[in-house]
Amino acid sequence: FAIALDANYGIGIAKLRAARRLWARCLEALGLPAAPMRLQGVTSARMLTKYDPWTNMLRVTAAVFAGAAGGADIVTSRAFNEALGRPEELGRRIARNTQIIAMEESQLGRVADPTGGAWFTETLADDLAEAAWAEFQKIESEGGYGASLISGVFQGRVKAVREARAKDIARRKIPLTGVSEYPLLDEIAAPVAAVDIPRARDGVSDAGLKALVRGPLASGADATAEALAPIRLAAAFEALRDAAARAPKRPEVFIATLGALAEFTPRADFARNMLAAGGIAPKEAVVPPRDAAELAAAFKASGCRLAVICGTDKAYETGAADVADALKKAGAQSVWLAGKAEAPGIDLNIFAGCDVLHALQLAHAELGVSK
Incomplete structure (x- = not known):
């Protein structure tokens, strides 16, 4: 299981703790024996900015800290210049060294459950787990994840949340340092190896479709769903x-x-x-x-x-x-x-x-x- 972590490390830590509680609840509901959850924390792509990209180093560092303090089994850090194109040697080295410093110098992995018992973390983790469980139940009532996607209901809920967040970003209630707040007109550009050209991806395989959608589809009919396109908060x-x-x-x-x-x-x-x-x-x-x-x-x-x-x-x-x-x-x-x-x-x-x-x-x- 992989969870995106952004620069708000308090929420990131709570997300990881909530994920483990959800996993335990799912096993309990399905009548399965307890089993460990292998959890990967990945620094968020949507938080990265093209302008003032050097600030991304701080964002990635905060996300890596959240992964370590939140108990992720694997922490993957993105390069600070990934939003600009293909990261070159500097971007890859900084991403790698961020993990090494957190692990070897800060020794974040040596402390067992550092946020356990903290009121903020425990309360937020409970709230997130309860909200996520309610969402799981809603998806099940819609016929499962695949059926919810095909009907467009799930995308509608995602769209509503995105639009509300976009309004807060437009009004700078959610500030983006270096972009919407404190921008530098004469900034020093970060190096990149090459500019990435987005490539179209194939649809879901037949096997994947059968796993996602319950019951047979109409004979010869294609199942289509609106794509959940990735975003970056600073794009506008x-x-x-x-x-x-x-x-x-x-x-x-x-x-x-x-x-x-x-x-x-x-x-x-x-x-x-x-x-x-x-x-x-x-x-x-x-x-x-x-x-x-x-x-x-x-x-x-x-x-x-x-x-x-x-x-x-x-x-x-x-x-x-x-x-x-x-x-x-x-x-x-x-x-x-x-x-x-x-x-x-x-x-x-x-x-x-x-x-x-x-x-x-x-x-x-x-x-x-x-x-």
């Missing part, structure tokens, strides 16, 4: 970065600051960080403008088409409307505001918890970045 943001990288010139957005440096810096940093997640570079006046007229002149000189106003709520009350009007008269196609304040001339508000992915897609459309 990476698509924006890829589009920005293909543009003849890096897209830019003007940061229109209000007030003193100490006043506008928090929201200006927020705007810079958010724009960089879409491959968009911030452009600012060399000296902070003192009024709307200076801001409009700086915007016109920047050559940008979109501006983001950044300041305090107090500054917005007295100056946001005038600045938005001045920016649009200077040629701004769209004016955004960092914060939730409302003012005439503001086309979009960006703030913590907003749909960042949608906002970046709008920015790309405004700036003429091709998909």
Whole structure:
């Protein structure tokens, strides 16, 4: 049995413990004698990112720790640059050394059941096991795994969970370091041996189909099911970065600051960080403008088409409307505001918890970045 482990090692440890409880429950329900479960923990492929791939080393290390502390019999670590293509010598060596350091230097395997009795681990493992057992029963009621796949019911449940997770990623409730949070526009690329070209795979064999689907199929009929395609959590943001990288010139957005440096810096940093997640570079006046007229002149000189106003709520009350009007008269196609304040001339508000992915897609459309 193999279980994917991501960078959240608390959940990873609980998943492994829950799997063993499920195995014991299955043997009990089937009236079979107790038998050991050979469990393999594999570092998750969906957590790996193409951009800032060096952060993947930390993700893989956390997943390897979860495998060792969670009691996996086998731990397999992926190369940090696997999302970019075929890992070369560095990627393979780091993956191998991560395991060796965890085993030989950290000696994680020498401690028997290190998380046993911990309230968080035990409670979460129980919750996961109970939820998984309920899912098993639901699949059985649908005629088994194969029948559930053919009917599309199982895929529907998976799709619902994926969509809910995608919304949280788009709003950065689930942050992706180096991609949706703290992205580096001028990062150092990781080496790869070759770019992988996905190859089509054959369908399920007749023997496999008979094992999955109960009862005979209609004579001569083909059994088809919607594929459960693998995903990567960062794919949507990476698509924006890829589009920005293909543009003849890096897209830019003007940061229109209000007030003193100490006043506008928090929201200006927020705007810079958010724009960089879409491959968009911030452009600012060399000296902070003192009024709307200076801001409009700086915007016109920047050559940008979109501006983001950044300041305090107090500054917005007295100056946001005038600045938005001045920016649009200077040629701004769209004016955004960092914060939730409302003012005439503001086309979009960006703030913590907003749909960042949608906002970046709008920015790309405004700036003429091709998909």
